[in-house]
Amino acid sequence: MFMSSDIATPGTTPERHIVQPGDAQHPIVLSTEDLHVFYGDKEALSEGDLKFARNQITALIGASGSGKSTFLRSLNRMNDRIATVKGRIMYRGVDINQPDIDVYEMRRRIGMVFQRPNPFAKSIYDNIAFALRLRGITAKNKLDEIVETSLRQAALWDQVKDELDKSALALSGGQAQRLCIARAIAVKPDVLLLDEPASALDPVSTSQLEDTLLKLKQHYTIIIVTHNMQQAARISEYTAFFNQGRVLEYDTTSQIFTNPQVQVTSDYVSGNFG
Amino acid sequence: MNSKVQNKIAIGVLYGIAGLVVLILLALVGYILVSGLPKVSWHFLTTPAKAFLKGGGIGIQLFNSFYLLILAMLISFPIALGAAIYLYEYAKDNWVTNLVRTAIEILSSLPSVVVGLFGFLFFVVKLRLGFSILSGAFALTFFNLPLLTRSIEDSLHTIDDKQREGGLALGLSRWETVTRVILPAAVPSILTGVILSAGRVFGEAAALIYTAGQSAPALNFMDWNPFNISSPLNPMRPAETLAVHIWKINSEGIMPDAKAISSGSSAVLVIAILLFNLAARYLGKRLYKRLTSA
Amino acid sequence: MTKSPEQLEQELKRRSKAAKLEIWGRVVSFSALILIVAVVVAIIGFVASKGLATFTTNHVNLWDFLSGKNWNPSLTDAHGKPEVGALSMIVGSFLITVLSAIVATPFAIGTAVFMNEISPNRGAKILQPVTELLVGIPSVVYGFIGLSVVVPFTRSVFGGSGFGILSGTCVLFVMILPTVTSMSADALRAVPRYYREASLALGATQWQTIYKVVLRAATPGLMTAVVFGMARAFGEALAVQMVIGNAALMPQSLVDPAATLTSVLTTGIGNTVMGSLQNNALWSLALVLLLMSLVFNLIIRLIGRKGRLQ
Numbered sequence A: 001m002f003m004s005s006d007i008a009t010p011g012t013t014p015e016r017h018i019v020q021p022g023d024a025q026h027p028i029v030l031s032t033e034d035l036h037v038f039y040g041d042k043e044a045l046s047e048g049d050l051k052f053a054r055n056q057i058t059a060l061i062g063a064s065g066s067g068k069s070t071f072l073r074s075l076n077r078m079n080d081r082i083a084t085v086k087g088r089i090m091y092r093g094v095d096i097n098q099p100d101i102d103v104y105e106m107r108r109r110i111g112m113v114f115q116r117p118n119p120f121a122k123s124i125y126d127n128i129a130f131a132l133r134l135r136g137i138t139a140k141n142k143l144d145e146i147v148e149t150s151l152r153q154a155a156l157w158d159q160v161k162d163e164l165d166k167s168a169l170a171l172s173g174g175q176a177q178r179l180c181i182a183r184a185i186a187v188k189p190d191v192l193l194l195d196e197p198a199s200a201l202d203p204v205s206t207s208q209l210e211d212t213l214l215k216l217k218q219h220y221t222i223i224i225v226t227h228n229m230q231q232a233a234r235i236s237e238y239t240a241f242f243n244q245g246r247v248l249e250y251d252t253t254s255q256i257f258t259n260p261q262v263q264v265t266s267d268y269v270s271g272n273f274g
Numbered sequence B: 001m002n003s004k005v006q007n008k009i010a011i012g013v014l015y016g017i018a019g020l021v022v023l024i025l026l027a028l029v030g031y032i033l034v035s036g037l038p039k040v041s042w043h044f045l046t047t048p049a050k051a052f053l054k055g056g057g058i059g060i061q062l063f064n065s066f067y068l069l070i071l072a073m074l075i076s077f078p079i080a081l082g083a084a085i086y087l088y089e090y091a092k093d094n095w096v097t098n099l100v101r102t103a104i105e106i107l108s109s110l111p112s113v114v115v116g117l118f119g120f121l122f123f124v125v126k127l128r129l130g131f132s133i134l135s136g137a138f139a140l141t142f143f144n145l146p147l148l149t150r151s152i153e154d155s156l157h158t159i160d161d162k163q164r165e166g167g168l169a170l171g172l173s174r175w176e177t178v179t180r181v182i183l184p185a186a187v188p189s190i191l192t193g194v195i196l197s198a199g200r201v202f203g204e205a206a207a208l209i210y211t212a213g214q215s216a217p218a219l220n221f222m223d224w225n226p227f228n229i230s231s232p233l234n235p236m237r238p239a240e241t242l243a244v245h246i247w248k249i250n251s252e253g254i255m256p257d258a259k260a261i262s263s264g265s266s267a268v269l270v271i272a273i274l275l276f277n278l279a280a281r282y283l284g285k286r287l288y289k290r291l292t293s294a
Numbered sequence C: 001m002t003k004s005p006e007q008l009e010q011e012l013k014r015r016s017k018a019a020k021l022e023i024w025g026r027v028v029s030f031s032a033l034i035l036i037v038a039v040v041v042a043i044i045g046f047v048a049s050k051g052l053a054t055f056t057t058n059h060v061n062l063w064d065f066l067s068g069k070n071w072n073p074s075l076t077d078a079h080g081k082p083e084v085g086a087l088s089m090i091v092g093s094f095l096i097t098v099l100s101a102i103v104a105t106p107f108a109i110g111t112a113v114f115m116n117e118i119s120p121n122r123g124a125k126i127l128q129p130v131t132e133l134l135v136g137i138p139s140v141v142y143g144f145i146g147l148s149v150v151v152p153f154t155r156s157v158f159g160g161s162g163f164g165i166l167s168g169t170c171v172l173f174v175m176i177l178p179t180v181t182s183m184s185a186d187a188l189r190a191v192p193r194y195y196r197e198a199s200l201a202l203g204a205t206q207w208q209t210i211y212k213v214v215l216r217a218a219t220p221g222l223m224t225a226v227v228f229g230m231a232r233a234f235g236e237a238l239a240v241q242m243v244i245g246n247a248a249l250m251p252q253s254l255v256d257p258a259a260t261l262t263s264v265l266t267t268g269i270g271n272t273v274m275g276s277l278q279n280n281a282l283w284s285l286a287l288v289l290l291l292m293s294l295v296f297n298l299i300i301r302l303i304g305r306k307g308r309l310q
């Protein structure tokens, strides 16, 4: 069912192995075409084109410095001020890497959660509500409703429902990260980008976060960078392996972890890397 | 010489120097307070000054000092805030930015007489504002702007970049992120900076003698209509401040109890600065706690 | 219901409220910045045009101004030229600046070393807050204390009026001491801990460590502190004016009345008529002050640059 685009001579393992994800129920929402990212003169991402299927979780793995964050941050143009991003980023048929795209509206649809939880110095309630107010939603009951649904979706509601006025800076790391997710989904995005969201969390918080993501999958298209291969295996449908600014292998997660086609991927997932 | 002995001697000398400095500084503060505090009374703080007679107070000067301070702060804070936001959040690191920073540094290192003289030339003479609260407030603004800008910029610097990314990732513009996320978080530290700069402005005299003037006409404290000439709020009246008063009565020498009045005024000034300092530390800490806890 | 790509593209290209606010914010904050720059340019421009008028409109020779010893702008000398020699005030200004910096530097650096290296506890708890507080004491207060303590003291020891360079130096010394101390302490604090540890581990005594390692590493910062103090001393007006005696004569000794640029300016500007030679000559003094503050600024920058290069 997959079209694969192996570049290989018979008898050896291919140098790259990229499949086309998605199907009728999971059409492609986001894809990159001919994407190149430069920091100054230095090209940090060359062959990194990927497609992402709706309501699926895609994991990006690879060694440190391989370009995962660079790729992810290019998707909603968080890198605009830092890097030069060339190529097309197609979101539902629209190239969002055009200069006249309104990045603010685009980022509302393609949200992002970062490695270290970054709750704002506001109350828990306001962390979620304030961006909504700025977008013109001011009715108290409407705000209350969105705050509650977002916190429920992020699996945080039961823990904080009685202390919504408390400063968000007083939350634990895991709670804070889920608040950041709640904050991101409160503006009703379509795609959710997460850059190592669990790397600062303890095992219990991590597994809660993973449960949260698995539930969120019904509503959002999720792309997650992770260093934790078990995590990628547990939650994602697809996995892309990055190496030195290139995607070397992109396939279903089970394929990547059980039957990698590219030698470097195989070394990496089996821990023989480097 | 044995290096151990040398070490002992050197450290002894350093103890001596530090002790001497502490002694000088304590003597300074001690002298101000001991000679000044006995003069300070409610009467002293509230009655107008007298020119040729004993027993005048500093009521009007004290009021003028605060009024000018507030006006200067009201004018300089928004400007400094805007400039600091641009410099820290928007400006690219290039030669233009460098030039602007140099300009601000120059302004902060200008002697305050020069700032005062410019105020005299421009506001008092050119714009015909005369010796007035308004001229003085502008001069103080110029004096205050570079420091306040720098201090707000430092405050912005204390807020993690992750907070900025968080705002941008929600689809907020940089401006919304700065005004709604970064500034509220930086309030404790900005406030500390503002109060400290207020202390400096409060004691400034050289920038004022030729702008706000050296006379303190009688005020009618029942009349709060800023358009009336004797109203304390009238921004067009000349207004000698406390710091200018100290200088004035000492260089004029027509007041019989100039020395006593100066001692009292100095004590009041120093205590005011002390209070500004303590308030800055206390309020900064308090607000920070409020922000980070329940 | 899914939208067509065209519809979506249109939505994504419509300028959002955020985008409009962004432009507004940029414009507003940039204007504030430009306003400050305009103020700086205006100050320099106005003072320069006024200060140069002495030479352009009144045709005073620049060299006569800088090297002349007689300051009496309302009189003319034997050749019919106005007496606008500013040398005595320039010398006065430099003299008290240099003298007060010479006295203050060892005290300030010594104290900074004490509070940072020898007794950090007491330093942080007592000395640092006290010096920071004293930085904020208004200069008129220093002037008043100079007038009521230092001048009588000088008078009783050296005779004469008590007003003069010596009294001015004393006042400025105490005035810049907290500033220089506090900045020196910052400079020492910026020296990484491991410098000291490495030196001590090599068997150096504490003094050797301080002298050979810490002070050396902090040199640019300490120099900046001292130059900063000098700039403050040079530009101080009222405190100096109150104790120096305000006699625009070449200083013959440290205890005779003298004058500085700032003291003549503060006393003179109110007593002259705008546009007259007397007035223009005073603005020329202001211009010298301004230029000197630019020079101090430049020196601080050069020190900073050199410090970075090391």
Ligand SMILES: Nc1ncnc2c1ncn2[C@@H]1O[C@H](COP(=O)(O)OP(=O)(O)OP(=O)(O)O)[C@@H](O)[C@H]1O
Pocket (backbone or CB within 6 Å): A039, A044, A062, A063, A064, A065, A066, A067, A068, A069, A070, A071, A082
């Ligand atoms: N702001 C930047 N300026 C210059 N180079 C950068 C910048 N950010 C990343 N790089 C470089 O780009 C390359 C890819 O970095 P990136 O952060 O995307 O890697 P990563 O796969 O996310 O690594 P990690 O797992 O450590 O987060 C690296 O060589 C890195 O040094």
Ligand SMILES: [Mg+2]
Pocket (backbone or CB within 6 Å): A068, A069, A070, A195
């Ligand atoms: Mg990364």
